[in-house]
Every structure is written in structure tokens, then in C-alpha cells.
Amino acid sequence: MISPWNVSLPTTLTVAGKDYTIRSDYRVALDIFQAITDPELDDYNRAMEALECLYEEEIPPQYYKEALDRCFWYLRGGVDETGTKSPKLVSWEQDFRLIEPPVSKIIGTDIRGLSYLHWWTFLSAYSSIGDCFFAQVVAIRDKKARGKTLDKADREFYRRNRDVIDFKVELTEREQEIFDNWLR
Numbered sequence: 001m002i003s004p005w006n007v008s009l010p011t012t013l014t015v016a017g018k019d020y021t022i023r024s025d026y027r028v029a030l031d032i033f034q035a036i037t038d039p040e041l042d043d044y045n046r047a048m049e050a051l052e053c054l055y056e057e058e059i060p061p062q063y064y065k066e067a068l069d070r071c072f073w074y075l076r077g078g079v080d081e082t083g084t085k086s087p088k089l090v091s092w093e094q095d096f097r098l099i100e101p102p103v104s105k106i107i108g109t110d111i112r113g114l115s116y117l118h119w120w121t122f123l124s125a126y127s128s129i130g131d132c133f134f135a136q137v138v139a140i141r142d143k144k145a146r147g148k149t150l151d152k153a154d155r156e157f158y159r160r161n162r163d164v165i166d167f168k169v170e171l172t173e174r175e176q177e178i179f180d181n182w183l184r
Contacts, residue, residue, distance in 0.1 A: 009118045010078070013055075013070040016063045021056040022074065026111070026122035028053055029075055033092040077123045087145035089138050091167055098137060098164070102129035137165050 012019040035041065035049035047068050051059055054074070059067040073080065092099075104110045106125040111117055129135060140158050143150055150158060158165055
């Protein structure tokens with residue numbers, strides 16, 4: 001029996017019985033999240049970007065689906081998908097400036113200055129951030145997404161921080177061009 005206390009940080013993922021080396025630094029995971037939410041890309045190109053970011057070696061096309069499944073398993077920290085859909089509460093791209101300070105505090109150094117930090121180590125620190133500004137932002141987003149009434153303190157926090165709490169609308173280049181032309 002494998003001890004749960006002896007689980008190492010993966011630097012390879014097994015796809016079709018073969019181990020493929022992965023780029024395991026936390027910045028790569030953030031790049032993948034950026035790629036899979038890019039409004040300029042279709043689903044196929046989002047998937048291809050994710051595979052190209054994570055795997056150092058080329059994956060044969062017949063194994064793309066399995067490689068992508070393993071990619072998302074890795075991004076979830078080695079947790080299998082639960083199947084329950086929850087509202088979007090975090091935008092890694094928009095929120096990184098709010099996430100970085102508490103994660104750096106837990107790690108004990110400014111993570112932006114580290115040459116390498118494994119994604120799962122980042123996730124462990126992220127899941128331990130506790131009460132901070134970012135946690136308050138997520139709590140307000142959660143209440144709003146679930147249609148819960150904000151109490152007086154929450155309404156005031158939302159009013160003062162709406163620009164941080166509300167997700168930015170992402171337009172494609174074409175949509176932005178149309179919008180810009182309309183405003184002229």
C-alpha cells in the first residue's frame with residue numbers, strides 16, 4: 001500500500017502507458033488557464049495550447065484526449081473531477097495580484113522572484129490563505145453568484161471594491177474593433 005504521506009510532486013504524467021515530462025512551474029499552470037479562457041481561440045486551439053504549454057514532449061494526436069484529461073487532473077492538484085458544477089469565483093489572470101501576496105506570505109518569500117515553484121506547492125499555499133482581501137472578494141462573488149443577499153458590511157465592501165470583484169468582460173479583437181468603431 002502506498003502511503004498518502006509519501007506522494008511526490010509530479011514532473012511527468014502518464015499518457016497511454018508512457019511517461020511524458022511536464023513543465024510543472026506554477027507560471028505554466030497560469031499560462032494554461034489564460035489560454036483556455038482566451039476568447040480569441042476556439043475549443044480545439046484552447047486544448048492544443050494547454051497541451052503545448054504543459055507537455056515538454058509532443059503527444060501523438062490519438063492520445064490528445066487522454067493527455068488533456070491528465071492535464072486537468074494535474075491542474076486540479078491530482079484530484080479527480082467531482083462532476084458538480086460551481087459558479088466561477090476566480091479568474092487567475094484578473095486575480096493574480098490579489099492571490100500572490102497571501103501565497104507569498106505562506107511560502108515565506110515573494111513567489112514572483114522564485115525561479116521555480118511547483119504548481120501543487122502553489123495550490124497548497126493557495127488553499128491555506130485564510131482570511132484576507134482576496135478571500136473577501138471570493139466570498140462576495142460566491143454570495144452574488146448564488147443569489148444570496150449581501151448584508152450591510154458586504155454591500156459596503158462590494159461598493160468600495162466593485163472594480164476588483166466584478167469579472168472583466170473579455171472581448172475578442174473583432175468585438176473590440178466593432179465597439180471602438182461604434183464609439184467614434
